Amino acid sequence: MSPQDNQQAEPARCDLLLTGGTVLTLDEDQPVIESGFVAVDGDRIAGVGHGQEARSFEADRTISCQGKVVMPGLIDCHNHLYQSLGRTLGECLTGWEWLSQFMWPYSAAISQQETAASVYLGALEAVLAGTTTVLDHHYGRDDYDTTVMVAGILEEVGLRGRIARGMTGTRTAVSQQQKLPETSFQRSADEELAITEACIRSRPKGSRIEICPGPMNAAYTNVDLIAASVEQARSHGVAWHTHLSAPRDDPEVFKQQHGSRPATWLHRNGLLGPDAILAHATWVDDEEIEALGDTRSAVAHCPLSNFYMPYGVMPLHDLVDAGAAVGLGSDGSCCGHRQDLFENMRLMVLMHRLNTLDPRASRAEEALRVATRGGAAVHGIEAGVLAEGALADIVVVDTTRPHFAPMHDPVAAMVYTARGTDVEMNIVGGEIIVEGGRSTRVDQDAVVSEALARAGELAERINAR
Ligand SMILES: [Zn+2]
Missing domain, CATH: 2.30.40.10 (Urease, subunit C, domain 1)
Structure with missing residues (x-):
C-alpha cells in the first residue's frame, strides 16, 4: 500500500x-x-x-x-552438507584422484550419526552466514532413513530448499576406468529409484525441504539412470539435479561413451528444462549453451570450488544471455570449505575479471543479483527480493x-x-x-561439540582405506 x-x-x-x-x-x-x-x-x-x-x-x-x-536472504543452489566433517582433507589431488582417493572413500565410510553431525554443522554455518535456501546434493550415506533425516535437520535448523538424493547406480565403464571405489556403486538403478521415490513421497513438492532425484554426475552415472531420474522428477513435479561438466575433461569422457557432449545429449533426449538444475557447467560449448538457454535450464555457478579444484571459469554471461537461470553454489565443505555465499559473491566478480583482465567483466551488483534473484529463479521460489x-x-x-x-x-x-x-x-x-x-533453533555449541567428537574417528577410518 x-x-x-x-x-x-x-x-x-x-x-x-x-x-x-x-x-x-x-x-x-x-x-x-x-x-x-x-x-x-x-x-x-x-x-x-x-x-x-x-x-x-x-x-x-x-x-x-x-x-x-x-x-x-542468500540462496544456495549446490551444496553437499554431509561433507563438513572432511574439510581440510584431500589436499592437492586432481579431480579424479580427489574423487577416487578421498571423496568416495569418505562417502562410503560415513555413518548415519556422522552424517547427522556433519549436516547439522554445515546447515548451522549456512544460516549463520545468511543462507536462507539451500539445494543439498546429498550422497554418501543415502539410504531412505538417512536422507529423510537430513531433510529433517535442514528444516530444524530453519532452512528452506531441497535435497537432491545422489544416485550412483551400478558401476559404469568411466567409474571403473577412473578407479572410483566399487563400494560406492552397490545399488541397481531400480533400487536407487525406489529409495528416491519413497523419499519424494515423504517430502513432496511444497514441503519446506523437498526431496528430488540427484543422479551424481553426467560423466560417470549411467545415462539410463539419469533419464529415469528426470522421468521420476517430472512425474512428481519436482526438480532434478546433477553435476555437469565441472572439470575440463568431462565432455570428452562423456563423448567417447555416448557420441556427443553431455548437455547436447541431455537436450537431444528431452531432459533439459526449468526443472533441470545443473551444477558447475564449466565446460559447455556454444551448442550446449544455446540448449541450456533455450530450455530455460538452471545452472549453479560455484566460484570457490571452481577455484579450489581447480575446474575453470563458467561462461556466466553466455549462459545468462542465452536464457539460462543462474544462481550461486557453495559446493560441499570439502571443496568449498566454508558455508559463505558472501565469499562466493566476491569470488564470482574476481574470477570473471581475472579471466578477462577486464574490470567491467562483472560487478558487485551482478553478484548480489545472482546470489539472490538468480538463486530464487533456480529454485522456483518467490524470494530473492524485498518486495x-x-x-x-x-x-x-x-x-x-x-x-x-x-x-x-x-x-x-x-x-x-x-x-x-x-x-x-x-x-x-x-x-x-x-x-x-x-x-534460535538449535544449540550451536552442542552442534560444534558433536561434530568435533565425530570428525577425528571418521578421518582415521578413511586414512585406513
Ligand atoms: Zn558438487
Missing part, C-alpha cells in the same frame, strides 16, 4: 517490522532505500519503503536496524564493524567487504532463525 492511501487509515497489523536500516531490495523500482523499513506478516513481506512510511504498519515486534544492511508479497527470507548484516567503514556503496560493501560472520539476523518465512549472530 502507498503511504498516501494510508495517511488517514488505521495502521495495518504485521508480525515484524525492521526499521532504520539501509535496505537493499533487489527490486528495480527502488533498489536501495536509506533508512528504510521492511514489514513482515506471516511468511510474506507485507511492505517495504522509506522510514516514515513504516507508520502505516503496527507490528507485534519492531527491531531497529540502524547501522545495518537489510537484504534478501510486498515475496517470501519473508531476509538477512540483516551488522555494518557497524571496522571493516565496513566507510560504506560509500552498500552493494559493493555486501560483495567486497562483508563476510558471513557479519550476519546478525537471518529470517526465513518470517521466522527469525538467527538473532544476534546465534541460532
Whole structure:
C-alpha cells in the first residue's frame, strides 16, 4: 500500500517490522532505500519503503536496524552438507584422484550419526552466514532413513530448499576406468529409484525441504539412470539435479561413451528444462549453451570450488544471455570449505575479471543479483527480493564493524567487504532463525561439540582405506 492511501487509515497489523536500516531490495523500482523499513506478516513481506512510511504498519515486534544492511536472504543452489566433517582433507589431488582417493572413500565410510553431525554443522554455518535456501546434493550415506533425516535437520535448523538424493547406480565403464571405489556403486538403478521415490513421497513438492532425484554426475552415472531420474522428477513435479561438466575433461569422457557432449545429449533426449538444475557447467560449448538457454535450464555457478579444484571459469554471461537461470553454489565443505555465499559473491566478480583482465567483466551488483534473484529463479521460489508479497527470507548484516567503514556503496560493501560472520539476523518465512549472530533453533555449541567428537574417528577410518 502507498503511504498516501494510508495517511488517514488505521495502521495495518504485521508480525515484524525492521526499521532504520539501509535496505537493499533487489527490486528495480527502488533498489536501495536509506533508512528504510521492511514489514513482515506471516511468511510474506507485507511492505517495504522509506522510514516514515513504516507508520502505516503496527507490528507485534519492531527491531531497529540502524547501522545495518537489510537484504534478501542468500540462496544456495549446490551444496553437499554431509561433507563438513572432511574439510581440510584431500589436499592437492586432481579431480579424479580427489574423487577416487578421498571423496568416495569418505562417502562410503560415513555413518548415519556422522552424517547427522556433519549436516547439522554445515546447515548451522549456512544460516549463520545468511543462507536462507539451500539445494543439498546429498550422497554418501543415502539410504531412505538417512536422507529423510537430513531433510529433517535442514528444516530444524530453519532452512528452506531441497535435497537432491545422489544416485550412483551400478558401476559404469568411466567409474571403473577412473578407479572410483566399487563400494560406492552397490545399488541397481531400480533400487536407487525406489529409495528416491519413497523419499519424494515423504517430502513432496511444497514441503519446506523437498526431496528430488540427484543422479551424481553426467560423466560417470549411467545415462539410463539419469533419464529415469528426470522421468521420476517430472512425474512428481519436482526438480532434478546433477553435476555437469565441472572439470575440463568431462565432455570428452562423456563423448567417447555416448557420441556427443553431455548437455547436447541431455537436450537431444528431452531432459533439459526449468526443472533441470545443473551444477558447475564449466565446460559447455556454444551448442550446449544455446540448449541450456533455450530450455530455460538452471545452472549453479560455484566460484570457490571452481577455484579450489581447480575446474575453470563458467561462461556466466553466455549462459545468462542465452536464457539460462543462474544462481550461486557453495559446493560441499570439502571443496568449498566454508558455508559463505558472501565469499562466493566476491569470488564470482574476481574470477570473471581475472579471466578477462577486464574490470567491467562483472560487478558487485551482478553478484548480489545472482546470489539472490538468480538463486530464487533456480529454485522456483518467490524470494530473492524485498518486495510486498515475496517470501519473508531476509538477512540483516551488522555494518557497524571496522571493516565496513566507510560504506560509500552498500552493494559493493555486501560483495567486497562483508563476510558471513557479519550476519546478525537471518529470517526465513518470517521466522527469525538467527538473532544476534546465534541460532534460535538449535544449540550451536552442542552442534560444534558433536561434530568435533565425530570428525577425528571418521578421518582415521578413511586414512585406513
Ligand atoms: Zn558438487
